[in-house]
Amino acid sequence: MCGIVGIVSEREVSSTLLDAIKRLEYRGYDSVGMVCIADGVLSTKKDIGKIEEVEKKVNFTALKGTIGMAHSRWATHGGVSKRNAHPHEDCNGNISLVHNGIIENHNELKAELQKKGHHFTSDTDTEVIAHLIEENFTGDILETTRKALCRLEGSYAIGVICTKKDDELIAARKESPLVIGLGERENYIASDIPAILPFTKKIIFLENGEIARLTKEKVEVFDLKGNPVTKTIETIDWGAKQAEKQGYPHFMLKEISEQPTAISDTIGDRMTEHDILLDEEIQKAIPNAAGLKRLIVVACGTSWHAGLIGEFMLEELAKIPTEVEYASEFRYRDPIITEGTAVIAVSQSGETADTIAAIREAKKKGAKVISIVNVEGSTIARESDAVLFTHAGPEIGVASTKAFTAQLTLIYLLTIYLAKKRGLLPQPQISNRIRDIRKIPHQIQEILENQDSIKRLAELFFRHTNALYLGRGINYPIALEGALKLKEVSYLHAEGYPAAEMKHGPIALIDNKMPVVVIATKDNRTYTKVLSNIAEVKARGGIVIAIALKGDKEIEEKVDFVLSIPENSYILTPLLAVIPLQLFAYYVSVLKGKDPDKPVNLAKSVTVE
Numbered sequence: 001m002c003g004i005v006g007i008v009s010e011r012e013v014s015s016t017l018l019d020a021i022k023r024l025e026y027r028g029y030d031s032v033g034m035v036c037i038a039d040g041v042l043s044t045k046k047d048i049g050k051i052e053e054v055e056k057k058v059n060f061t062a063l064k065g066t067i068g069m070a071h072s073r074w075a076t077h078g079g080v081s082k083r084n085a086h087p088h089e090d091c092n093g094n095i096s097l098v099h100n101g102i103i104e105n106h107n108e109l110k111a112e113l114q115k116k117g118h119h120f121t122s123d124t125d126t127e128v129i130a131h132l133i134e135e136n137f138t139g140d141i142l143e144t145t146r147k148a149l150c151r152l153e154g155s156y157a158i159g160v161i162c163t164k165k166d167d168e169l170i171a172a173r174k175e176s177p178l179v180i181g182l183g184e185r186e187n188y189i190a191s192d193i194p195a196i197l198p199f200t201k202k203i204i205f206l207e208n209g210e211i212a213r214l215t216k217e218k219v220e221v222f223d224l225k226g227n228p229v230t231k232t233i234e235t236i237d238w239g240a241k242q243a244e245k246q247g248y249p250h251f252m253l254k255e256i257s258e259q260p261t262a263i264s265d266t267i268g269d270r271m272t273e274h275d276i277l278l279d280e281e282i283q284k285a286i287p288n289a290a291g292l293k294r295l296i297v298v299a300c301g302t303s304w305h306a307g308l309i310g311e312f313m314l315e316e317l318a319k320i321p322t323e324v325e326y327a328s329e330f331r332y333r334d335p336i337i338t339e340g341t342a343v344i345a346v347s348q349s350g351e352t353a354d355t356i357a358a359i360r361e362a363k364k365k366g367a368k369v370i371s372i373v374n375v376e377g378s379t380i381a382r383e384s385d386a387v388l389f390t391h392a393g394p395e396i397g398v399a400s401t402k403a404f405t406a407q408l409t410l411i412y413l414l415t416i417y418l419a420k421k422r423g424l425l426p427q428p429q430i431s432n433r434i435r436d437i438r439k440i441p442h443q444i445q446e447i448l449e450n451q452d453s454i455k456r457l458a459e460l461f462f463r464h465t466n467a468l469y470l471g472r473g474i475n476y477p478i479a480l481e482g483a484l485k486l487k488e489v490s491y492l493h494a495e496g497y498p499a500a501e502m503k504h505g506p507i508a509l510i511d512n513k514m515p516v517v518v519i520a521t522k523d524n525r526t527y528t529k530v531l532s533n534i535a536e537v538k539a540r541g542g543i544v545i546a547i548a549l550k551g552d553k554e555i556e557e558k559v560d561f562v563l564s565i566p567e568n569s570y571i572l573t574p575l576l577a578v579i580p581l582q583l584f585a586y587y588v589s590v591l592k593g594k595d596p597d598k599p600v601n602l603a604k605s606v607t608v609e
């Protein structure tokens with residue numbers, strides 16, 4: 001999941017490229033490079049390391065030229081090294097290319113090109129594209145690139161510039177995201193909108209199999225057969241400021257803190273005091289809610305955890321049999337899609353390769369697809385029959401936080417909507433459940449305003465090396481999510497487990513060195529069972545941190561630490577219980593001297609399989 005930016009302008013571009021690529025660093029930070037053309041000569045600077053480190057070493061803004069590209073890399077083929085950093089060139093230094101994706105037939109192409117005398121300077125799959133263009137160069141860089149792309153198998157978002165046509169920036173995509181920005185006498189390409197939002201709000205979303213030629217005056221788009229394609233110019237409605245830290249030390253803390261707003265904005269005008277208004281948004285996928293026989297949720301990572309919670313909601317309130325599948329497993333399992341089945345894809349980025357493949361498989365088998373996505377214009381949004389957008393705003397931190405609670409909010413609204421359509425929720429209950437979700441933003445704010453106790457707990461535990469997270473019922477997925485947050489930003493091994501399952505194995509791990517975090521919110525379902533699980537941990541000398549309801553005195557004498565949350569309905573507990581776990585993970589990461597926004601080996605959007 002690399003980051004790409006490119007600009008063709010009438011002015012010098014290197015400082016703007018640097019500004020833009022910094023906004024994409026969450027997409028990959030193994031290495032970074034920049035290339036510009038001035039006086040018919042390619043000049044490239046690149047090295048391994050994060051942007052601010054490499055910038056000090058190479059001084060990107062010394063590059064001259066009114067056309068250029070920059071790239072931040074998350075290594076797939078070829079280790080993390082300077083020679084493997086993008087951009088990559090042809091043999092004679094006339095063509096330069098940046099790429100996000102995987103060229104699956106690169107070995108075969110490389111052998112063919114080496115036989116023709118091409119010499120390679122990197123171990124990447126990407127470099128074959130530069131030599132393929134060189135081998136077929138006709139003088140027309142668009143035509144030559146288009147023909148080269150027809151030889152590729154796999155995924156790509158690319159930018160290409162050439163000294164022979166140094167006023168043209170070529171861009172193309174297949175599976176990996178790429179947008180075009182329209183400026184004043186300059187035009188842009190970028191992997192994600194935040195990179196170019198300070199310069200323009202006018203965006204064209206390139207589709208799979210399209211190729212574009214940008215000059216400073218105009219943008220033309222074609223299909224891979226060379227036919228012109230007419231594109232719509234979209235205007236982005238959120239500002240660049242939202243994609244910046246705005247005084248927070250890290251995006252992760254900012255985005256955790258934005259959850260009250262993200263939830264309110266996601267609810268938006270989809271709810272009145274007594275009704276849920278989703279007809280327009282989901283009619284195309286579910287014209288007949290009463291006839292819905294089965295739901296399959298496909299997602300990855302944190303979004304998959306949101307799906308697990310959705311299963312509880314949908315089965316309990318809407319009485320619809322619901323299965324939650326890892327998208328990466330679903331797509332290879334030849335799933336049975338029966339009549340009356342709809343598929344719900346949950347994704348923050350809308351670009352996760354496995355989830356894209358899963359919805360394509362589902363559609364091939366005749367299912368209608370609704371997606372719950374945070375990024376407008378994303379592939380999943382565009383390929384679904386219906387889209388419910390979370391309005392969490394741009395989520396830059398690699399660890400998903402505000403998008404997660406926004407996803408849960410939307411799934412909750414969908415559940416009530418479907419339950420009502422299926423005649424399962426009488427009006428008073430609908431009004432009560434609407435009242436419950438309306439309380440959530442304020443209740444999250446209350447937790448946020450009392451986060452010192454969470455920070456103090458992180459100070460006690462950040463030197464530990466393992467943790468176990470336990471939960472039951474609708475809180476079991478929150479145990480998984482809490483563990484994932486801690487793992488991905490602090491590199492401390494953490495495992496989420498159903499609380500009752502602990503005695504079937506993990507209890508062997510319990511000792512006084514491993515904190516056990518238990519979601520123990522008082523309810524009339526599993527609370528007493530959870531207390532028994534806590535007793536089992538304490539009986540073996542374990543340390544227990546409980547997430548409990550404010551005012552629960554009983555739990556206090558049974559555990560070592562309590563992090564309290566306000567009370568709401570059972571089915572909304574996850575939206576509150578997850579907040580202390582997000583903050584705990586964040587503070588442990590910072591106390592360990594890590595960068596929670598850019599965890600090692602991770603990237604914000606996994607656009608490769």
Ligand code: AGP
Nearest residue numbers: 301302303347348349352399400
């Ligand atoms: C979440 O904190 C992780 N960064 C990761 O698990 C993420 O949820 C997963 O890659 C799915 O991404 P998506 O929601 O953009 O599809």
